Amino acid sequence: MIAIIDYDAGNLKSVEKALVSLGQECIVTRNMREIETADKVILPGVGSFGEAMEQLKKYDLHRVIAEVTEKGTPFLGICLGLQLLFEGSEESSGVEGLNLLKGRILRIPDKEGLKIPHIGWNSLDLQNNGRLFAGLSKQPYVYFVHSYYLKAEDESIVKATTEYSAHIHASVEKGNIFACQFHPEKSSTVGLQILKNFAGI
Numbered sequence: 001m002i003a004i005i006d007y008d009a010g011n012l013k014s015v016e017k018a019l020v021s022l023g024q025e026c027i028v029t030r031n032m033r034e035i036e037t038a039d040k041v042i043l044p045g046v047g048s049f050g051e052a053m054e055q056l057k058k059y060d061l062h063r064v065i066a067e068v069t070e071k072g073t074p075f076l077g078i079c080l081g082l083q084l085l086f087e088g089s090e091e092s093s094g095v096e097g098l099n100l101l102k103g104r105i106l107r108i109p110d111k112e113g114l115k116i117p118h119i120g121w122n123s124l125d126l127q128n129n130g131r132l133f134a135g136l137s138k139q140p141y142v143y144f145v146h147s148y149y150l151k152a153e154d155e156s157i158v159k160a161t162t163e164y165s166a167h168i169h170a171s172v173e174k175g176n177i178f179a180c181q182f183h184p185e186k187s188s189t190v191g192l193q194i195l196k197n198f199a200g201i
Helices: 012-021 032-037 049-058 061-070 080-084 188-199
Strands: 002-005 026-029 040-043 075-078 103-107 118-123 141-146 148-152 158-163 167-174 177-180
Touching: 002 012, 002 032, 012 026, 012 188, 026 032, 032 061, 040 061, 040 080, 040 188, 049 061, 049 080, 061 075, 075 080, 080 148, 080 177, 118 158, 141 188, 148 167
Parallel strands: 002 026, 002 040, 040 075, 075 177
Antiparallel strands: 103 148, 118 141, 158 167, 167 177
Protein backbone atom coordinates (compact mmCIF):
# COMPACT_ATOMS: atom_id res chain seq x y z
CA MET A 1 0.00 0.00 0.00
CA ILE A 2 1.29 3.43 -0.97
CA ALA A 3 0.08 6.33 1.20
CA ILE A 4 -0.26 9.72 -0.53
CA ILE A 5 -0.17 12.39 2.18
CA ASP A 6 -3.16 14.75 2.06
CA TYR A 7 -2.41 18.16 3.58
CA ASP A 8 -4.67 20.27 1.33
CA ALA A 9 -1.79 21.06 -1.05
CA GLY A 10 -3.40 19.91 -4.29
CA ASN A 11 -2.27 17.58 -7.06
CA LEU A 12 -3.15 14.43 -5.14
CA LYS A 13 -5.62 12.96 -7.59
CA SER A 14 -3.21 12.95 -10.54
CA VAL A 15 -0.61 11.10 -8.44
CA GLU A 16 -3.24 8.60 -7.30
CA LYS A 17 -4.50 8.12 -10.88
CA ALA A 18 -0.98 7.46 -12.19
CA LEU A 19 -0.30 4.87 -9.48
CA VAL A 20 -3.64 3.13 -10.05
CA SER A 21 -2.85 2.94 -13.78
CA LEU A 22 0.30 1.03 -12.78
CA GLY A 23 -1.77 -1.44 -10.76
CA GLN A 24 -0.63 -0.04 -7.41
CA GLU A 25 -2.83 -0.05 -4.33
CA CYS A 26 -2.80 3.45 -2.86
CA ILE A 27 -4.69 5.67 -0.48
CA VAL A 28 -4.92 9.47 -0.16
CA THR A 29 -4.85 10.10 3.58
CA ARG A 30 -3.81 12.24 6.52
CA ASN A 31 -4.54 9.43 8.99
CA MET A 32 -1.42 8.85 11.09
CA ARG A 33 -1.93 5.12 11.41
CA GLU A 34 -2.45 4.62 7.67
CA ILE A 35 0.72 6.56 6.89
CA GLU A 36 2.75 4.76 9.57
CA THR A 37 1.75 1.31 8.31
CA ALA A 38 2.06 2.04 4.56
CA ASP A 39 4.73 0.20 2.55
CA LYS A 40 5.69 3.46 0.86
CA VAL A 41 4.77 7.12 1.31
CA ILE A 42 4.49 9.99 -1.20
CA LEU A 43 4.44 13.70 -0.34
CA PRO A 44 3.15 15.63 -3.37
CA GLY A 45 2.34 19.31 -3.37
CA VAL A 46 1.86 22.55 -5.22
CA GLY A 47 1.73 26.02 -3.68
CA SER A 48 3.92 28.01 -1.30
CA PHE A 49 6.54 26.60 1.05
CA GLY A 50 5.33 28.49 4.13
CA GLU A 51 1.67 27.58 3.72
CA ALA A 52 2.57 23.93 3.10
CA MET A 53 4.63 23.71 6.30
CA GLU A 54 1.76 25.35 8.16
CA GLN A 55 -0.64 22.72 6.83
CA LEU A 56 1.70 19.82 7.68
CA LYS A 57 1.97 21.11 11.25
CA LYS A 58 -1.77 21.78 11.47
CA TYR A 59 -2.44 18.08 10.88
CA ASP A 60 0.69 16.99 12.83
CA LEU A 61 1.97 15.34 9.66
CA HIS A 62 5.53 16.63 10.08
CA ARG A 63 5.88 14.19 12.99
CA VAL A 64 4.66 11.13 11.09
CA ILE A 65 6.91 12.06 8.14
CA ALA A 66 9.88 12.13 10.54
CA GLU A 67 8.82 8.73 11.93
CA VAL A 68 8.38 6.89 8.62
CA THR A 69 11.58 8.27 7.10
CA GLU A 70 13.51 7.41 10.27
CA LYS A 71 12.33 3.80 10.23
CA GLY A 72 13.31 3.37 6.57
CA THR A 73 9.98 3.45 4.72
CA PRO A 74 10.61 4.42 1.06
CA PHE A 75 9.51 8.06 0.80
CA LEU A 76 9.02 10.19 -2.33
CA GLY A 77 8.65 13.97 -2.39
CA ILE A 78 7.21 15.52 -5.58
CA CYS A 79 7.60 19.19 -6.60
CA LEU A 80 6.84 21.20 -3.43
CA GLY A 81 7.18 17.86 -1.64
CA LEU A 82 10.88 17.84 -2.63
CA GLN A 83 11.40 21.39 -1.37
CA LEU A 84 9.78 20.67 2.00
CA LEU A 85 12.32 17.93 2.73
CA PHE A 86 15.07 20.53 3.00
CA GLU A 87 15.99 23.20 5.55
CA GLY A 88 14.14 26.21 4.21
CA SER A 89 13.22 28.26 1.17
CA GLU A 90 13.76 31.81 -0.07
CA GLU A 91 10.03 31.79 -0.79
CA SER A 92 9.16 31.82 2.93
CA SER A 93 11.90 33.47 4.94
CA GLY A 94 12.22 32.18 8.51
CA VAL A 95 10.06 29.08 7.91
CA GLU A 96 11.90 25.88 8.74
CA GLY A 97 11.40 22.91 6.43
CA LEU A 98 11.29 19.25 7.43
CA ASN A 99 15.09 19.30 7.53
CA LEU A 100 15.46 15.67 6.44
CA LEU A 101 18.05 16.63 3.81
CA LYS A 102 20.60 19.45 3.66
CA GLY A 103 20.24 22.19 1.08
CA ARG A 104 18.50 25.43 0.22
CA ILE A 105 15.54 26.24 -1.98
CA LEU A 106 16.31 29.30 -4.10
CA ARG A 107 14.28 31.43 -6.49
CA ILE A 108 15.00 30.75 -10.16
CA PRO A 109 16.95 33.84 -11.26
CA ASP A 110 15.42 36.13 -13.86
CA LYS A 111 16.89 35.68 -17.32
CA GLU A 112 15.92 37.33 -20.58
CA GLY A 113 13.75 35.07 -22.70
CA LEU A 114 12.84 32.70 -19.86
CA LYS A 115 9.52 32.82 -18.05
CA ILE A 116 9.11 32.24 -14.34
CA PRO A 117 7.47 30.09 -13.16
CA HIS A 118 9.26 27.47 -15.22
CA ILE A 119 6.41 25.53 -16.82
CA GLY A 120 7.05 22.85 -19.41
CA TRP A 121 9.17 19.95 -20.55
CA ASN A 122 12.91 19.81 -19.91
CA SER A 123 15.47 17.07 -20.37
CA LEU A 124 17.27 15.63 -17.36
CA ASP A 125 20.96 14.90 -17.08
CA LEU A 126 21.17 11.72 -15.04
CA GLN A 127 24.05 11.06 -12.64
CA ASN A 128 25.03 8.95 -9.63
CA ASN A 129 22.87 5.95 -10.65
CA GLY A 130 19.51 7.01 -9.26
CA ARG A 131 17.17 4.08 -8.66
CA LEU A 132 14.16 6.10 -9.84
CA PHE A 133 15.69 6.33 -13.33
CA ALA A 134 16.43 2.66 -13.95
CA GLY A 135 15.54 1.65 -17.52
CA LEU A 136 15.32 5.21 -18.84
CA SER A 137 17.36 6.89 -21.57
CA LYS A 138 20.22 9.18 -20.56
CA GLN A 139 18.30 12.42 -21.14
CA PRO A 140 14.61 11.76 -20.49
CA TYR A 141 12.10 14.60 -20.80
CA VAL A 142 9.90 15.43 -17.80
CA TYR A 143 7.35 18.11 -16.92
CA PHE A 144 8.14 20.98 -14.52
CA VAL A 145 6.03 23.66 -12.84
CA HIS A 146 8.04 25.72 -10.33
CA SER A 147 9.53 29.11 -9.46
CA TYR A 148 12.02 27.84 -6.88
CA TYR A 149 14.72 25.22 -7.18
CA LEU A 150 16.95 23.04 -5.05
CA LYS A 151 20.65 23.52 -4.45
CA ALA A 152 21.58 20.45 -2.40
CA GLU A 153 24.50 20.68 0.00
CA ASP A 154 25.76 17.19 -0.86
CA GLU A 155 26.22 16.68 -4.61
CA SER A 156 26.38 12.89 -4.18
CA ILE A 157 22.64 12.70 -3.40
CA VAL A 158 21.78 14.48 -6.68
CA LYS A 159 20.56 11.96 -9.26
CA ALA A 160 19.30 14.31 -12.00
CA THR A 161 19.86 17.92 -12.98
CA THR A 162 18.38 20.30 -15.53
CA GLU A 163 19.23 23.78 -16.78
CA TYR A 164 16.73 26.63 -16.64
CA SER A 165 18.39 29.97 -15.84
CA ALA A 166 20.30 28.02 -13.18
CA HIS A 167 21.80 24.57 -12.60
CA ILE A 168 18.82 22.86 -10.98
CA HIS A 169 19.08 19.78 -8.80
CA ALA A 170 15.98 18.08 -10.22
CA SER A 171 16.04 14.79 -8.29
CA VAL A 172 17.75 13.50 -5.17
CA GLU A 173 18.06 10.17 -3.39
CA LYS A 174 19.50 9.43 0.04
CA GLY A 175 18.85 6.02 1.56
CA ASN A 176 15.07 5.56 1.62
CA ILE A 177 14.33 9.21 0.75
CA PHE A 178 13.68 10.12 -2.90
CA ALA A 179 12.47 13.39 -4.40
CA CYS A 180 11.73 14.99 -7.78
CA GLN A 181 11.27 18.69 -8.51
CA PHE A 182 9.38 17.73 -11.67
CA HIS A 183 6.00 15.97 -11.82
CA PRO A 184 6.39 12.27 -12.73
CA GLU A 185 2.60 11.90 -12.69
CA LYS A 186 2.42 14.45 -15.54
CA SER A 187 5.50 13.22 -17.44
CA SER A 188 3.92 10.61 -19.72
CA THR A 189 5.61 7.20 -20.07
CA VAL A 190 8.88 8.45 -18.55
CA GLY A 191 7.05 9.60 -15.43
CA LEU A 192 5.14 6.35 -15.14
CA GLN A 193 8.42 4.43 -15.31
CA ILE A 194 9.80 6.60 -12.49
CA LEU A 195 6.73 5.91 -10.33
CA LYS A 196 6.94 2.21 -11.23
CA ASN A 197 10.58 2.18 -10.15
CA PHE A 198 9.65 3.80 -6.84
CA ALA A 199 6.81 1.33 -6.29
CA GLY A 200 9.27 -1.51 -6.90
CA ILE A 201 11.80 -0.39 -4.28
